Amino acid sequence: MSATSTSTSTPTPSPIKGDLTSGQLSPIHIGLIALGSVVVGAATWIPSGAVNWARWIIVSVLAYIVATYVISRFVEGGRKAVDRVVAASVTCAFLIVLLPLVSVIWTVVERGSARFDSTFFTETMRLTPEDMASQSQGGAVGGAYHAIVGTLIVTGLATAFSVPFGLFTAIYLVEYGRGKLARAITSMVDVMTGIPSIVAGLFAYALFVLFFGPGTRTGLAGAVALTVLMTPVVVRSSEEMLRLVPNELREASYALGVPKWKTIVKVVIPTAIAGILTGITLAVARVIGETAPLLVTVGLAQDTNYNPFDGRMTTLPVYTYYQYVQPGVPPEAGQDRAWAAALTLVIIVAILFTIARVLAKILKPKGLR
Numbered sequence: 001m002s003a004t005s006t007s008t009s010t011p012t013p014s015p016i017k018g019d020l021t022s023g024q025l026s027p028i029h030i031g032l033i034a035l036g037s038v039v040v041g042a043a044t045w046i047p048s049g050a051v052n053w054a055r056w057i058i059v060s061v062l063a064y065i066v067a068t069y070v071i072s073r074f075v076e077g078g079r080k081a082v083d084r085v086v087a088a089s090v091t092c093a094f095l096i097v098l099l100p101l102v103s104v105i106w107t108v109v110e111r112g113s114a115r116f117d118s119t120f121f122t123e124t125m126r127l128t129p130e131d132m133a134s135q136s137q138g139g140a141v142g143g144a145y146h147a148i149v150g151t152l153i154v155t156g157l158a159t160a161f162s163v164p165f166g167l168f169t170a171i172y173l174v175e176y177g178r179g180k181l182a183r184a185i186t187s188m189v190d191v192m193t194g195i196p197s198i199v200a201g202l203f204a205y206a207l208f209v210l211f212f213g214p215g216t217r218t219g220l221a222g223a224v225a226l227t228v229l230m231t232p233v234v235v236r237s238s239e240e241m242l243r244l245v246p247n248e249l250r251e252a253s254y255a256l257g258v259p260k261w262k263t264i265v266k267v268v269i270p271t272a273i274a275g276i277l278t279g280i281t282l283a284v285a286r287v288i289g290e291t292a293p294l295l296v297t298v299g300l301a302q303d304t305n306y307n308p309f310d311g312r313m314t315t316l317p318v319y320t321y322y323q324y325v326q327p328g329v330p331p332e333a334g335q336d337r338a339w340a341a342a343l344t345l346v347i348i349v350a351i352l353f354t355i356a357r358v359l360a361k362i363l364k365p366k367g368l369r
Contacts, residue, residue, distance in 0.1 A: 023075045025084070033071060037064035057099070061092045105346070112343030115336040119143055125314075126303045142333070144341050146304035147319035150219065151348070153308050154298065154315055155288050157223035158230055163280055165227075166234025173235075174242040175264055192232040200228040201293025208297070219308030222298035222315070226287040233286055237279025241272040274360035281356035285349045291317040316345045 041060030045051055068088045073081035123143035169189070173182055204225035208216045245268050253263040269276070299312035300322060320341040327334025 025072060025075055029071075030068070033067050034064055037061075037067060057096065061096070064088060064092065108339065108343050108346055111336075111339035112341075115340035116343060120337070120340050121145060121148070124303050125319075142337060144316065144319055144337065144344065146301065147314045147316045147341060148344065149304055149306065150298070150301075150313035151288065151315045151317075151345075153306070154219050154222045154226065154294070154313065155284060157220065157308060158226035158287060159280070159284055161223060161227040162230040162234055162283065166231045166283075167238050167276070169231075169235045170238035170242055171264060171269075173239055175260070175268070189232045189235045192228070193236060195228070195232075197225075197229055197290050198292040198296070201225045201296040203228060204293065205296045217297060217299040217312050218310060219298055219305070219313040222294045222313070223308065225293035225297050226290060229290065229293070230283045230287045233283035234280055237282060238272075238276050241275030241279060242268060244275070245271045270363065273363045277356045277360045277363075281352050284352055288349060289317050289345060291321050294318050295321070316341050316348075320345070 037060045040063040041056040041058075044055050044059050065085060065088050069081050069085045072084040076084070119141070120143040122145055123141070124146040125142050125144075127142055169185065173185060177185065204221050205216075207224065208218070208221045249267050249271060250263055253267050254260070258266070294315050295318055298315060298318065300318055301312040301314045305311050305313045320338045323334045323338035323341065327338070
């Protein structure tokens with residue numbers, strides 16, 4: 001008698017919708033969804049026949065978020081769909097914020113390149129009658145050499161004033177400050193961070209009028225006004241970077257018998273130097289484009305003035321403002337100079353950021369990421 005064995009095969013369960021084994025959307029699928037959303041946004045042109053950028057962007061973003069949720073919920077499940085919607089919302093928010101920045105940079109480069117020539121960087125606005133006649137015929141005359149020099153001098157003085165004060169204040173608040181005095185300094189720095197720029201200009205103007213008489217306008221007064229604006233930014237950024245230095249490094253230095261001041265100089269500051277330099281660069285970028293305080297304190301000059309202690313000077317923001325509101329005849333010449341000055345200002349800030357990053361990489365202690 002032969003025994004027959006019955007083998008039962010267990011069926012393989014199908015993946016449950018929404019668990020880790022369900023389908024996944026690839027980057028290609030996400031790209032196709034984004035492309036389709038852009039096409040849906042472009043369909044809004046049909047009723048009016050004209051391109052409405054704001055409506056196109058809003059409709060495309062909404063279509064992308066809704067389509068991502070629906071498709072992801074069908075393919076990947078509810079939990080992954082929610083994750084996809086959050087990621088899509090964050091990505092769209094980033095791109096929307098990025099659009100104005102790209103638009104501004106593109107506009108400045110496009111409009112400023114018309115007068116981005118050697119004449120612009122070697123001549124001033126001290127125009128001769130021959131220059132005026134050439135300008136009326138469309139010639140490229142007049143430059144911003146005196147404004148570039150004035151910007152570098154005034155901003156350099158402001159940096160020389162504010163960086164030591166700001167850095168020493170930050171060191172005091174982090175390493176030494178305790179009690180009511182430290183809290184009062186912190187409150188004052190917070191208040192100064194939000195002070196309007198015109199108030200700083202009026203303060204510097206009133207201070208110099210008090211000592212040197214009415215109508216006093218010098219590069220030094222402009223540097224003082226920018227120092228008022230720049231110092232709290234340096235204090236706050238340096239303070240945050242110093243607080244990020246681990247206390248273990250300080251304690252190890254103290255255990256070796258190193259004095260506190262030398263620990264700060266040899267351990268704390270070198271560890272935080274990258275962030276400190278970045279904060280200083282941000283502070284410089286914050287004040288280098290200020291117009292209102294420099295209109296009040298520095299004024300406008302048609303020629304180069306290398307002496308910040310005597311006479312008016314011209315800075316790039318003030319130069320840009322006057323060339324745009326008082327362009328002369330023909331107005332296109334002055335407007336081209338204004339856009340070229342704005343482009344020059346952007347390039348100067350970019351160079352400062354590059355220098356700061358290079359110095360931070362060079363000065364950063366070995367072993368730190």
